[in-house]
Amino acid sequence: MKKNDNQEVEAVMPDERAVDSRAEAFVGVRAARRNELAEDYVELIAELIYAKGEARPVDIATKMGVTAPTVAKTLDRLAREGLITRAKYRSVFLTEEGRALAKECRHRHEIVLRFLLSLGLDLETAERDAEGIEHHVSDRTLALFAAFADGSRVDRRNLMGEALRSN
Amino acid sequence: MKKNDNQEVEAVMPDERAVDSRAEAFVGVRAARRNELAEDYVELIAELIYAKGEARPVDIATKMGVTAPTVAKTLDRLAREGLITRAKYRSVFLTEEGRALAKECRHRHEIVLRFLLSLGLDLETAERDAEGIEHHVSDRTLALFAAFADGSRVDRRNLMGEALRSN
DNA sequence: TAGACAAGTTAGCCTTGTCTAACTTTTGAT
DNA sequence: ATCAAAAGTTAGACAAGGCTAACTTGTCTA
Structure with a gap:
């Protein structure tokens, strides 16, 4: 493949490290994507059970915004993977493994x-973004998030305290 | 569907708002997921062109961690969608639309x-998480992220300044 | 208790994303 | 200029996730 045909790329200017250190990330991200739907289902099922005492396919379908047959097929997969148990024409239940994942x-x-x-x-946006982000946050980042959320007020106080003390 | 068969859910305790306000989020998240791969490709192609002067399928395959035929099929789709142009046995180029998306x-x-x-x-983790998170961040959240990243040092100074002044 | 209606299932189709195997084209070194 | 190796393509398989249409089962009310 000859290095002819060059193309202007004025608009896009990645810095040096970009191409190489980002590369390996893709594989991991795609791996994470495979589990997203299962996680969403399991989490939703847990919530439905908590809120209504049972998780019915029709409710799952409504919440997920898909049709009943889609839910059925996905539930079959989850059952195959040992995350839920189900009997024909009945509600869905989580296995131990499913509950652990939901938790x-x-x-x-x-x-x-x-x-x-x-x-x-705002709550709306936070809710929506959290839904997308939660599957892509490493333990390390999660710890940082937790510390920040818990500590942001405390930090400010500490910071102010330090500022006062140090003068 | 009778409300019999109840199941213990000790482990999972969503609060009240959870079930309903999270519902609508799923649809949006699934919509976002559909574009992720296209975005990853376009971004990678832009980087390759910038870094090497051209984007060859073989490099895309390596970076994405997939095989050549997978890349070929995906590139066909991107071409169909007007994000790239390609000729048989040649490198890939971005259309105007593709460049805009990459940017x-x-x-x-x-x-x-x-x-x-x-x-x-750390850079490694940040790189990996960013790859997964970037597709799920609303404009609002992005603005907040940008402000925080740019302003965290400034904020601290301001905060200290205020603390000093207000006492 | 009989049906109507709601819920669940099954069958069949489509697209995407992934692969391997086999074939063709391009490139580059002798 | 030739030809082997690298790059690219094509064909065909498979699973996941989505849909509609048609059928079965459960529930609840008249």
């Missing part, structure tokens, strides 16, 4: 949400 | 990355 997802979601809110975001 | 993605990526770094995250 973990809930935890991440809570932290991301609190973090966004503590940053000054 | 926008780059911009988001930069902000998210700077934000994560300013939060104290």
